[in-house]
Amino acid sequence: MLDQLIQFLITGITVGAAYALVGLGFAIIYNASDVVNFAQGEFVMIGAMSAISLIDMGIPYGVALAAAVAITVCVGLALEKFAIEQARDATVVSTIIITIGASIFLRGMALIVWGKDIYAMPPFSGEKPIHVGNATMLPQNIWVMAGTAASVLLVRYFFNRTATGKAILACSYNMKAASLVGINVRKMLLISYGLSAGLGALAGILIAPITYITYDSGVMLGLKGFSAAILGGMGNPMGAVAGGMLLGLLECIGAGFISSGYKDAIAFVVILMVLFFRPGGLFGSAQAERV
């Protein structure tokens, strides 16, 4: 029983780490531009797919991973430049549909480039299982946890300590005021999209050796990332990280002890409950009306 629990915890934290990175990307874009980017999951898929293709071409592992992140960042920048910026005054419903359109478009592009095949990526460092009591974990599990922890710390540092990070925060509080003090708001928006695309790509690369990737893998991952961001309270980056971890744990424990078929349903039932009883998310301020 205890071994089982430890096993579920390991899986849960690994899955949760990926959700946390995707959720973090959601939160960054939401903060900067008030847009929920439904194409966030596609960043994950593009990152993983490009890395796998580049490795297959014989490019050294490290270079391939860096290039894959760079490609995804370019996709993120293009999304901001050609879609979001063109529709600056759009309503919430319109921007939701624009980003849903973008996600379908990117999935369509992936379908043309990579087809419907299932891709697998070689792990970062070997496949020899590590024993924790009677539970086992792969080296890749450690890579996912460490990679996520490092990126979360870097993002924190970026927003709290660097001038650019602080400028983006200023934009999220008040765009007009930010531009009045000489911050280039459009550039900050671009940086936010690039950053969150990069985080998505990183999540994809980290988990690709554990799960398989297809052109439509991004859909569920994106929705889970969105759920993580909502759980943590939209627009609260560290809340999104916590929400992601919580979601991953809930899912794996639910799958283990209740039913694996209803795994995704458990996650969404919890989210509905949180929305019903704490509409502002677990760590956010309440923003809902009474009916």
Next chain:
Amino acid sequence: MRLAGFYLFAALVALLPVVFPDNYYVTVVGVTAFFNIMLAVGLNLLMGYAGQISLGHAAFFGIGAYVSAVTTVRYGWNPWVAMAAGLVLVWLIANLIARPILRLKGHYLAMATLGFGIIIHIVLVQADAFTGGPDGLSGIPGLVLFGWHVDSDLRWYVVAGAVMLLYVWLSLNIIDSREGRALRAVHGSEVAASTLGIDISGTKVRVFVLSALMASLTGSLFAHQQAFVSPDSFSFFFSIELVTMVVLGGLASTFGAVFGAVILTFLPEFLVVFEDFQMLIYGAILMLIMIFLPRGLFVTMADRIGPMFAGYFRQGIRET
């Protein structure tokens, strides 16, 4: 005169199979278009007029379809009783979730409706003892209307067309009723609406339940027409497609929803030639329309063409 557009549309629907009998695009794709119109018109009441986004509307469509399918196939119920049972179940569920869901706004509302849709879809896939799981359920009997068997494409065209016209007529009338004006006021400004004595939450809940019931009835008809249901027809993607139909035509326009549903039903038929590019083109169209014509194709066109005619009429009056 208020319903002139409706009579014109009804005449068109009635004439099409007469002019093009046995045409695949009329009697086969046409019936699918009717179902999509029914769903889009219902969703437009909620999204367009009440301003509440729903990314899970396919769930109510699915519940209606599956109640009809399961009770008729597994328990041999009469299709009409099954249809009523679907409506009762959807009425219960919609009333149960309407208040907590409609308290939410913007992205939170989007998330909640999306989550609801996904939960229902997972239940349809997982509860295979009843639903047949991912493979679906086949052998759903056809409908019999006072001894008249609805068993050919043309007969389905007549039945689905009639119900569809009823939905459109209902939607047009609701919008111009007292309730419809309240609905539009709530969308405009909830504070202003409440100072006018409008029961805001009641108005929202009623329109939510109504559009859910409309979807459920459509689902039952869909199940009997297809004779087969599978969870794929009621997935998250279909909810998105429904939202797209409403927005493509133009929010808060009944004929906009009709227009969007017709376009999105026929678009895949024509994109089939492009095979692998279908998804890419679909996504691009969605983005381009929302970026450049955020008010929707139909509403933008109607606004451009409408005044031209109005000017023409004014001129006519001045000259005489």
